[in-house]
Amino acid sequence: MLSNQVDRYGIPLPKIDWRVSEQEVETIKATAKCLGQELSRLRIGKPAIGPWIEQDQGLPPHFLDIAHPIGTTRMSNSQDSGVVDESCEVHGTQGLFAAGSSVFPTSGHANPTQMIVALAIRLADTLKGRSGK
Numbered sequence: 001m002l003s004n005q006v007d008r009y010g011i012p013l014p015k016i017d018w019r020v021s022e023q024e025v026e027t028i029k030a031t032a033k034c035l036g037q038e039l040s041r042l043r044i045g046k047p048a049i050g051p052w053i054e055q056d057q058g059l060p061p062h063f064l065d066i067a068h069p070i071g072t073t074r075m076s077n078s079q080d081s082g083v084v085d086e087s088c089e090v091h092g093t094q095g096l097f098a099a100g101s102s103v104f105p106t107s108g109h110a111n112p113t114q115m116i117v118a119l120a121i122r123l124a125d126t127l128k129g130r131s132g133k
Contacts, residue, residue: 001017002014014072025058025059028053029056032047032049032053033049035047069102070101070102070104070107071101071106071107073098073102075104076105087123088122088123088126099119
């Protein structure tokens, strides 16, 4: 979203509201434990699991998840809760589109490449249809 601060040109600076929910924390723990059990069962070895997982603690303050920034131009039915509509067109600005993982309304932990390609193809079809070709 945009903050109240502006850059030297008067353009509002971005404000990132990044949170990890309890469901995500529990999913990380369950995945790590399941993977550890399966690797042990297969006698491949036991992965190093963070103490916060082994001791069933909360997310540590130094936890980082920065591989795929997603949702900065979020897709939504309304400009009150997002930047682009379902066609990736910026709300209130006809002909301006955003494509990429920035339009994802939510994200997972896996690589987003295939979904980005699918959205790009859908946007190309939309633009092709609008151009009459």
